[in-house]
Amino acid sequence: MASQTYPTPPTGSPEPQNGPTTYGPPSYGPPAGGYAPAPAPRRRTGAIIGGIVAAVVVLGGLVVAALVWIGGATLDTAEVERRIGQLTAEQAGVAPTDVSCPADIRAESGSAFSCTASLENQPISFTVTQTDDEGTVRIDSDNTFVDVGVVEASLDEQLGALTGVAVISTCDTGGHSVLVDAVGTPIPCFVDNAADATDTVEVVATVDSSGAVSYEFA
Known part of the structure; x- marks a missing residue:
């Protein structure tokens, strides 16, 4: 979309004030006599209204348990990749693509490794930490969304x-x-x-x- 600059806010805007401003509950309907023509807008910062504060989703503290072993000593990282895709889709609302974790990860409580993926062509990564030596891991996102x-x-x-x-x-x-x-x-x-x-x-x-x-x- 081409960048455009518009001289005034939508019809009905009160006169902008200098500096950051916090707005209280909305008051609907125009004042008596209607609004005066609005001047050119100045910089304004508005505090959130109505409690909408969930724009940031942080994928962290997500625990995946009971992973499958390969050869009795190696994690099934394909299962880790599947769980990463599932959890990201649930939390961020978009399924990641190209989820990749390293192969041949030995079971060792406390050890960690990284996995990568793409979310709408944006690179993302995860830290996977083994919480025991029986296939339980913790998956933490390295990004915010x-x-x-x-x-x-x-x-x-x-x-x-x-x-x-x-x-x-x-x-x-x-x-x-x-x-x-x-x-x-x-x-x-x-x-x-x-x-x-x-x-x-x-x-x-x-x-x-x-x-x-x-x-x-x-």
Whole structure:
């Protein structure tokens, strides 16, 4: 999507203020006499509204037990690969591809090895730790994952409360529904008036390590 700059927020926006601002519960409906024309937007950071703080999914502390042995002394790493695929799909909502773990891993309590995979063409990795010498392992993700749909829903909530109109947010993530290691990374998004697609504004969203979504007008 080509980058565009829009001069005003969606119709109904109150006048932007300087510096970060935290918004309280939404107050619906225009004030008496309607809104005055909005000036050019300034940078603004909005605190999350409505409790949407689950944009970051951290795959960690996932335990897989009862793995199969090969030759009585080696882990069945094909089973580890299968469990990694299953757990990632359950937690991140997207199945990974090209999951690969090293072969010929000897059973040894406390030892660890790494596995790799791809999530929507983004490289990811996992640390697999043997918790005993009987085939029980702990699988921990080495990455964080940002759910783009949750970011868009948070922007809908925040900008809808700010403007007093229903909005639809779309983030330009190159087709990714999940972003790998995107905590603190600017995410370009467009916010459209749901009743008038020509009434739109560009914002830059950011997700912090707690999962809270903030934004600034671009």
